[in-house]
Amino acid sequence: MSLDLEAWVKKGEELGAEYVDARYQEHVYEILVLDNGVLREAAVSRSRGVGFRVLYKGHQGYASTNDLSPGSVKRALEEAFKIARALEGRSKPVRLAERAGYRDKIISNYAIEPLEVDLSEKIELLKSIHSSLREEKALSSILLRYGFERDRRILASSRGDYVDFTRRMIGVGGVLVAQVEGSMERLSHGESRVGGWEFVKYFDWFRYFKENAELVVGAAKAKRLPPGRYDVVLDNEMVGLLIHEAFGHASEADIAVSGGSVLEGKVGSPVASELVSIVDDGRVEGGVYVPYDDEGTPKRKVYLVEKGVFKGFINNLETAAHYNAEPTGNGRVMGYPDTILVRQTNTYLEPGDWDPYEIIQDTRRGVYVKGRGAMGGEVDPATGSFTFTGGPSFLVEGGEVQGMVRGVMLAGNILETLRNVDAVGFDLEVKTSVFGGCGKGDQIVRVGDGGPHVRVRGVAIGG
Amino acid sequence: MAVEPELFLREAARRGFSELEIAVSQVERFRAEISGNTIKPVSAGSRTVYGLRGVIGKRVGGLSVSDLAVGVEDVLRDLERVVRNSPEDPHWPGFPPRIHRGNRAETYSREFDELGPEKAVELAGLIVEEALEEGRSIGADKTYVVNAYVELARINMRVVNTNGVDIVEKCSVFSSSGSVKSVFSGVESTYHFLIGGRRVEEDGLGERVRQAVSHTRLFANPSTPESGVYELVLTPRVFGEVLTYVVAPAVSGLNILEGRSPLRGRVGLNVFDERITIRDDPLLPLHYGSRSFDDEGVGVMAKTVFDKGVFKTPLTNYYVSKRLNTEATGNGFRSVPGVSTTPSPTNLVVEGGSGGLEEFVRDMRRGVVVYSTIGGWMSNFVAGQVYFTVTHGLLVESGSVKPVKSFVVTGNIFDWLGGKLVAVGSDSEANFNIVSPSIYIREAMVSGG
Structure with a gap:
């Protein structure tokens, strides 16, 4: 990360702000969707950007950009300051609670980086689940999802905070639709954890989805509860x-x-x-x-x-x-x-x-x-x-x-x-x-x- | 990295992609929030996102990038990895060719050229002023805006693909919602308002805020009705929400194709009462869902989805239309550039009938009139089952009318708009991308006290 957040916080203070925080984020989201055996979605979303909060006489202005060139970041900081200043007389000032500053770097636990696992392995898992579910003839639709998120956030503030935190979350889910004698029912559910590919690798998805299939087929035959x-x-x-x-x-x-x-x-x-x-x-x-x-x-x-x-x-x-x-x-x-x-x-x-x-x-x-x-x-x-x-x-x-x-x-x-x-x-x-x-x-x-x-x-x- | 789509096209050809689609979305938004009558905080933001979908043979993959520091080569290398690892889609029909239908919707209001955060602040101030004034006029001891927001956005979209599509669409978006509270002799009562469109509707906003405050008097001191079967009237807003949660996903061609819609195999059949006619109309000037092209660059058209109760056509994107062997209806939309489109409505418009809330309430023997709900989005469209919990309703019984809340209403949409339909109102109202009247249903299940 080439952006010096603490320097930008100082620049905000030099504009006249009593408090500035800068939030930088790098976000990756990988999604796979297997729709009745056909890969409907294989997409990765990558975004990053920076947002500022500025307090001027107790008034808060926010501005952000995903263009991390110095000129664009400067414009965002100045816009946040301008908004905060323009609120004077139009809004009640607020105070932020006092506390010590924190400096820390934390990465949530994981064993296997999901982005380094071959895409074909992930797709193969979904296809295997789909094949096992096809044995249940009452299912009219089987939609399976794999999702992974890596979210890195860095916060720097006038209080001296510098917290750099990265979290990985991963999961598999699905929407099953059953049709029994003209009656349709659906069941949407998934299992997720904070962690890496190891969670997906060692979870018994076949048993889990078999249970889901039995539930939705049972529900399609079941009565509605009287109110x-x-x-x-x-x-x-x-x-x-x-x-x-x-x-x-x-x-x-x-x-x-x-x-x-x-x-x-x-x-x-x-x-x-x-x-x-x-x-x-x-x-x-x-x-x-x-x-x-x-x-x-x-x-x-x-x-x-x-x-x-x-x-x-x-x-x-x-x-x-x-x-x-x-x-x-x-x-x-x-x-x-x-x-x-x-x-x-x-x-x-x-x-x-x-x-x-x-x-x-x-x-x-x-x-x-x-x-x-x-x-x-x-x-x-x-x-x-x-x-x-x-x-x-x-x-x-x-x-x-x-x-x-x-x-x-x-x-x-x-x-x-x-x-x-x-x-x-x-x-x-x-x-x-x-x-x-x-x-x-x-x-x-x-x-x-x-x-x-x-x-x-x-x-x-x-x- | 402010990149022209042509650069992506050239690099994709060099890397052996057979097709490429680039969707670029540039959004500038200004938002003012209100908390307890105080305007705070206010924010401004700008964001450019490049969505790429690449094809090699019949292997398809997508990538969304808003990281402007990444180069074209790196982006396409990542996309190639996704595409080459994807299995073939045997049904892949290609990206759409150029399909222009000569329809141009009004999607941008010129006033947005000059708008910035100060206009959002001004409108937030209007909300507070209107609420306080109406509170005084209804005799409340105290009225305030609990929370609310006003958002103004300018959106520029460009969609380019290797099959000849190259469209640009400029949209403006105004939206606002919030809740207000009044106190009457120590008793608190709240109500909500919302409004959205492609023009700044100051008068409409003021009117909805005043109506919300006025409703705080109507719904003060609610009770919970006994469980049982009741007649049901849905106000235009609530009927619109039911359409969004239960009817819109059911008319998606993708859900029909993949066995997730109760409308599968029912094109051309009577599914609702003949008083139900619903159009998908992207050409309404400056309405929330108005568009000239969908997110694949296919020209839009107005179409009748249900004509006098008969299901006429599913909504389709290009992929679904090819699989169904029908015409693409220009309804391919996506939440994020880079993912595939799914068929969704533009503006859903229900044809009005006669009468309205007053007449319906007069005709009711024992029923509930539903003004506001939570949880309707959890309805089960696959089974046509509607669920919601009422936060603001009126119980009409033996000529008396009293406020009620905290009860579940359930029923089946094909019953409600079929054999149990009593009347469709003429009091149509636009709420975001739905234009709907009130509706009167003979019976619905109520789970309350």
Whole structure:
């Protein structure tokens, strides 16, 4: 990297800025798509660029460019300064929280660099999976994906930060469509890790996709769940979605500062069952690896909820100053052109002491909602309404798992649903994905989520 | 590296590529955000991306580069590695030839020549002013813009291929959305607004912000309805969202071809009620989805997708049209230069009927009117199954109307627009690339209390 970020930070200060940060990014994304046995996509995307944030009398201006010639970088820096200065009198000034500067270089663990693995080996893997799935005659469509991302970010700031972090993420996924006697159903799912080719190489994809095929064919034959309120047992993936949507977003401090969170004013108040403790942690096994955020703040493990009590919001430097709180390392961006938002990293529910099988056995009548095939979730933090979908799921009758039902949609209210948790398993699992992430303010960032099996009483479900 | 596409073409020929497509996208964007009535932060950015797709025989691969320091030779060496390692696509028809249909859409508003971050800031200020004024007029104790953004963008696209395509398209984009909150005697109520197009719609923006604030009064103190079967009315915006999530992917020729669409084998058949006519129209002046050429450089055309309930044509890119042995409809679009196109709508326009929300509510015995939802994007188009969770709705029962939220509505699109269709409204509204009226459906499943 020939760009001297620290020199550009100094140049920004010389323009009259009280604070400058420069974010440089090199991003590589490799995608392969095998669509019914034909390679639909073999593409690599390479981008790099630099973005500046400038504070002038507390007003923030951002500007970016992917032309790294000195003239273009200079124009971007000056544009950011010009914007910040033009906001004087039109916007309220902000403060950034004080903290020490950090200098670090981190590369996430990997054993085999995926970009050095021959493309034909990756394609052969997808073709082998496709061939094995073709034995299931009820599948009308088999779309398989391989994805790899290498994301290097360097942050330099007026505070003396210089954090150089590279993360590799890799995964394989697919969309299977089954058609049984005129009834169609789909299942979209994948498995990803922070790591290298070794994850793909040693994962049993044939078993994984065989299970997915059985699920989607079963779902095409299954009935829809009658609408209503049910006691639900959520598996690890579904708990992740629940926690991320039903609580995580409302605990993002920028939403609270804007007046858009139902958790505003509730720090220290009970908001969930005493069995519920929720954590945001950038370094948990299985999740996305975020040792520093995009402002150069180390990501701390933070309790959002401890034994049912709301402990506080996750922050970036601006919201930490607003609440006179510690920065938690949650200031994140999708890429170098974007503005800093408060984002979750890996949000999960801490394990309890129930054996997951005992939760099922203890449930007289309900639905065991499974995450494989779930499409995701969404929340309106201002009204408190949230929703998420599950994959093919199962009825529970008399403590036993019974027949399959098709994918369902669940809905609830942030301040009610987590109060109705009455059993928490001991089987914590956290996952992330290289194929998607969490969207907010037109920015998508990689996140992770999870938890143990959990039972929630009386959830609205549509089938 | 500001590179002319011709340089790529020459180097590709030297390296033995049989075909090459270059798509260059230059975007300048200005964005102002609002948080709690305060305009912050504001950003400006410029980005050029080169998307290359190369072919050797029937082996195809793609590369997207926005790293302007990389040279042409290095880019094509990387692309060659991708292409030579790819298996043959037995169906590969080649990149499209020059297909101009003489249609020129209005895609750029000249006012964008002069626009910069200061205009985004001015429009953000307008949002706050309009919200506060409307809040006062509806008697709220307090009203504020929780969060919002205004974005202005200038986009230049050029698509060149070895089969004779060389087109340039200049587009402007204006978009804004946000949420507002009012407080009435200690009770908080929020609502959202959004608007998008290819011209700066100051009046439209102000009107939508005022309407959103006005709706905070309508939806204050919501309850959750009991689970059951209800009549259903979707406002134009919500009906448009349903079309985006369930109908648009189903009419994709690629999904039909690959066995992922319930419309496979149904061209020429009645799939909806005869009151349903839907066009894909890229030629609407300065609409959000208006284009003269698609992302492969194929000239666009307006087409009727559903004519009085009959499925007339899938949307296709060149590849799909050749496999289906039909005409390319000019609907090949992609998210990122360098990847293959997939068939997607330009502007989807639903023909209006008669009546509107007021008439529908008057006719309802027990039903819900849906104004705003979350999660509709998780609907299952493969099965035609619609799901969404209502954040803002009205329960109409025995002549009374009261606000409701936090319940799931489900149903099947072929039922809703088929045997269960009661009426199509005449109150069409444009929301980004969908122009749709409200719609009245006889029954839908509600999962609530």
